Amino acid sequence: MPVPCCRVVCVVNYERIVIVMLDPRLLRNNIEETAAALATRGYQLDVDAYNALEEKRKALQVETQDLQNERNTRSKAIGMAKRSGEDIAPLLAQVEALGGKLDEAKAALEQVMLSLNIFYQETPNVPAPGVPSGKDEDDNVEVLKWGTPPDLGFKAKDHVDIAQALNKGLDFETAAKLSGSRFVVMNGSIARMHRALAQFMLDCHTQEHGYHEVYVPYLVNSESLYGTGQLPKFGEDLFHTKPATEEGQGMSLIPTAEVPLTNIARDHIFSSDELPVKMTAHTPCFRSEAGSYGRDTRGLIRQHQFDKVEMVQLVAPETSMDALEELTGHAEVILQKLGLPYRKVVLCTGDMGFGACKTYDLEVWLPAQDTYREISSCSNMGDFQARRMQARYKSKDMKKPELIHTLNGSGLAVGRTLVAILENYQQQDGSVKVPEVLVPYMNGVTEITPA
């Protein structure tokens, strides 16, 4: 695995050499408990190996710092002697061997730090208490169901067929010509509804839920991807641009607006009265879908490029679990306003994302698939991302800055919302009703019909 140029810099900066993900103190002081917690999500932490490395690290760091201290002291003495006109030759002779010893110690320390780094790089976040233990999505726990799947009274068509009949509203063939599989060209009223959905969601979050609207870059640098946890482990899920230079790291297309939005907090210390920060943005998302060959090949469900309205919150640690409930609720409101039946599940330990400590998925009812499909995922990342980003806050009565907590959630995935509307609002004659809240965004159109 390539070492990230942005973080691993040189031996002298011990603290920057480690890409910290978990609180190092969790591993140093509570490693048994941490290992047990991680085991519930299927991650085996090699406790003995870690402890051995950590011990080495400590010894070497102390040794290195002692040597540096000696060098500094002696160099200072030389300066003073020189100033007062004394002969400094004997003093120089004394420090002769010091440099070599220091270099050795530094090199050894660097090696240990790099090994230690692997532990941090590959260790996922610790699940929050109360998150159900489980292996995969089958062990997720349903929290609630909202709405009732519509009784269409005829055999449901899927969104591909519906849109095809609506003046080629979704044109996958042309998209394949332009780009390849997993892309779409939208036409006419369908394209319009797609745009309307994003506008509606943004308006709702900004006007009713108190989010600050943000426009962000769609290409980001590798630091940002490390910050939110896509790198170093999940680089193959992303589209990368070519490096500008052989050594340089090219920019990457964002897989979600979570990356630019959350990284706004990177290397920043908020004052406590600035929190919580609530941001929303509508962006395209680009995903390589490596490893999902053959899955959801039909239709709009799994695309290399899709639009999403994202919500991100930056909050004080003690409020993050409440914030997760709130944020998930904001996503639910969109589904409710659109009249789309959904269910809410809490992900089990084994199904959660790498950086999350608790996640709710919202799954919308899709008549053609006769099942619920994910349309939003809302996660509390705890301090996991904040630690990597060095995103902190400080109040007047706090001695030191502390890490903030970060949360993100889709509110919602626009393409999948379009799918859900097409399928849930389809009528026997092939037309599709426009959900009431969307009508103003569709220039008053209440129904999409074949021309």
Place this chain on the structure above:
RNA sequence: GGAGAGGUGGGUGAGUGGCUGAAACCAGUUCCCUGCUAAGGAACCGUACGUUAAUUCGUACCGAGGGUUCGAAUCCCUCCCUCUCCGCCA
């Protein structure tokens, strides 16, 4: 793309080899004084890691990396970024 300038603490901005983790000013915090306000005075005021009874001590950090040196914010090399002017362009 061409030509220049520059990157120092929350901000402005000194600092060209040693006693500079860094002047000064502004902002901020605490206190004093003046019956409010305004003005004035004093102190404090970076982050990380290690260490400690301790805000005790140590180390590192002046865009990033490397080099020279006993010693680098300061000298050398490479890279990144920002700004200005010209050209081009949505």
